Amino acid sequence: xxxxRSKHLRRLIIQALxxxxxxxxxxxxxxxxxxxxxxxxxxxxxxxxxxxPDRDRVxxxxxxxCLALYAILADHGYFPLSELSNFCRRGxxxxxxxxxxxxxxxxxxxxxxHGLALGVGMALAGKRTFVIVxxxxxxxxxxxxxxxxAGKYKLSxxxxxxxxxxxxxxxxxxxxxxxxxxxxxxxxxGFMATxxxxxDIQALNGMLIQENRPMAFLCHTxxxxxxxxxxxxxxWHHRDVFTAEDANRLRAELA
Amino acid sequence: xxxxxxxxxxKTCLRMVYxxxxxxxxxxxxxSDLGAGVLEDFKREMPDRFFMEGISEATVVGMAAGxxxxxxxxxxxxxxxxxxxxxxxxxxxxxGLHRANVxxxxxxxxxxxxxxxxxxxxxxxxxxxxxxxxxxxxxxxDADEMARLMPQTVEYEGPMYIRLxxxxxxxxxxxxxxxxxxxxxxxxTGTASQLADAAxxxxxxxxxxxxxxxxxxxxxxxxxxxGCSAVVTVEDHGIIGGLGSIIAEALGExxxxxxxxxIGYPDAFLYGYGTQDEMRAAYGLSVENIVKTVQELCxxxx
Numbered sequence: 001x002x003x004x005r006s007k008h009l010r011r012l013i014i015q016a017l018x019x020x021x022x023x024x025x026x027x028x029x030x031x032x033x034x035x036x037x038x039x040x041x042x043x044x045x046x047x048x049x050x051x052x053p054d055r056d057r058v059x060x061x062x063x064x065x066c067l068a069l070y071a072i073l074a075d076h077g078y079f080p081l082s083e084l085s086n087f088c089r090r091g092x093x094x095x096x097x098x099x100x101x102x103x104x105x106x107x108x109x110x111x112x113x114h115g116l117a118l119g120v121g122m123a124l125a126g127k128r129t130f131v132i133v134x135x136x137x138x139x140x141x142x143x144x145x146x147x148x149x150a151g152k153y154k155l156s157x158x159x160x161x162x163x164x165x166x167x168x169x170x171x172x173x174x175x176x177x178x179x180x181x182x183x184x185x186x187x188x189x190g191f192m193a194t195x196x197x198x199x200d201i202q203a204l205n206g207m208l209i210q211e212n213r214p215m216a217f218l219c220h221t222x223x224x225x226x227x228x229x230x231x232x233x234x235x236w237h238h239r240d241v242f243t244a245e246d247a248n249r250l251r252a253e254l255a
Numbered sequence: 256x257x258x259x260x261x262x263x264x265x266k267t268c269l270r271m272v273y274x275x276x277x278x279x280x281x282x283x284x285x286x287s288d289l290g291a292g293v294l295e296d297f298k299r300e301m302p303d304r305f306f307m308e309g310i311s312e313a314t315v316v317g318m319a320a321g322x323x324x325x326x327x328x329x330x331x332x333x334x335x336x337x338x339x340x341x342x343x344x345x346x347x348x349x350x351g352l353h354r355a356n357v358x359x360x361x362x363x364x365x366x367x368x369x370x371x372x373x374x375x376x377x378x379x380x381x382x383x384x385x386x387x388x389x390x391x392x393x394x395x396x397d398a399d400e401m402a403r404l405m406p407q408t409v410e411y412e413g414p415m416y417i418r419l420x421x422x423x424x425x426x427x428x429x430x431x432x433x434x435x436x437x438x439x440x441x442x443x444t445g446t447a448s449q450l451a452d453a454a455x456x457x458x459x460x461x462x463x464x465x466x467x468x469x470x471x472x473x474x475x476x477x478x479x480x481x482g483c484s485a486v487v488t489v490e491d492h493g494i495i496g497g498l499g500s501i502i503a504e505a506l507g508e509x510x511x512x513x514x515x516x517x518i519g520y521p522d523a524f525l526y527g528y529g530t531q532d533e534m535r536a537a538y539g540l541s542v543e544n545i546v547k548t549v550q551e552l553c554x555x556x557x
Contacts, residue, residue, distance in 0.1 A: 100352075100353060106324075107320075107324065107349075107353065108348065108352050108353065110348075111344060111348055113313075114317055114344075114345065114348060114349055116317075117313065117314040117315075117316075117317025117318050117320075117321065117345070117349070118317050118318075118320055118321040118324070118349055119321060120314070120317070120318050120321060121317065121318040121319060121320060121321020121322040121323075121324070121325070122321045122322070122324065122325055123321075124306075124318065124321070124322060125321070125322050125325035125326075125327060126325075127325060141313075142313045142314055142317070142345075145309075145311040145313060145314035146314045146317065146318075148309065148311070148314075149308060149309075149311070149314060149318065
């Protein structure tokens, strides 16, 4: 069962989907608890000073999950909640992938496989860095190139978080490009790798720990988590059209 | 025309990175599995700012962008074609979109690696880099010019591609040569400029070496073109998207009616091996052919 805060953040996502009339639904809903725990409990940040030099760095490498990021950033006051309703509209602050000019967004992402190398650079510059990647994104070779570098330098200030929702655009990970033994892969690249329930707030708080090497948390999640009728439905990965009716139905099911 | 006693363009570039890094703590160097011993002094004296990574151009460029976001000025060095082709998306997005202070130094711009075959030739690197908004492109022609340019790369805001030739190229005494009134203008870039200058000297043509290809100084070009009867471009690069294209675009929109002839590699993969000079000559990049091309054009324009 989702707590009230998790439901509240999903309602903000629905607000943006309704405002923009489109968007990535499943890959945002699977991310909500991960981002909630990061921004509420783990990451050192200050919404009043998005450019504060001592902030921790958070990179949403799976940029298509941006609605979950926008929801948590808006909720923390990085920008007005009303911006959510302009999602993807001409001239809006918030578009279909995160851009670095948005307060609280560290780097622009959208093309998959870029975030980990960027995070390695930031970690090498001495910043505590969290990089959130998708499971499907780990098909990209550049993720593993960057993982090699992180292992080489034993970047203890770098944490990789995998939104392991077991589904990519076309179908299941197992069907399109299997990743198992996934934890062993990260482990063999020099990471301290752990599997946790990506919707369990208490378990996610375990991401606070730092070891003498980079960390990888494989967070088992459910695509579309929170609205049973869309959970794990590939048609709800992305919606080209998202109506007010859809919004009302999702809100009703969420409650 | 290449002699080993000339100061080396490539070595000068890397040596300058080392010298500049000694004066500025923001400067970081990243190589991708370069030759043994490269920048030994840098590694010994500033080990925390020297990174020699594996054969992973995409990641090296991404890392560089990450470091640049944290206030570093990052000089990345590897073979030009692997940098610009393999890591193109990282250059466009991680570096370009973020206007990151990354300086990409490409070894072997042009047909330097002719004996190694078409996988190693960088004859489309200028074309690729030109498409990235905000990318500055430098193609110096000799060690002296490199030494003058490098200090300016430190404070410059935004990304930069620095195209290196083989090194050991003769020093070009002047970037501009005044021709006989109304003669043809030969425009060249990088280490092809030495050929163009020699040809211009033989036949009394105007000559112009362009070391900054982007942003491009159209006004400066057009002012020179006004006094000339036609334009010939010379580059160790394909004629698609490089200097020849840049000049064609500028001329085409200028309203100046001037015949243009581009000397460079055609729309083809380049086979045949041999030395760089042999590869160049096979496609008309020789003093002899530049002279001939200008003379033929004179026949048309007069």
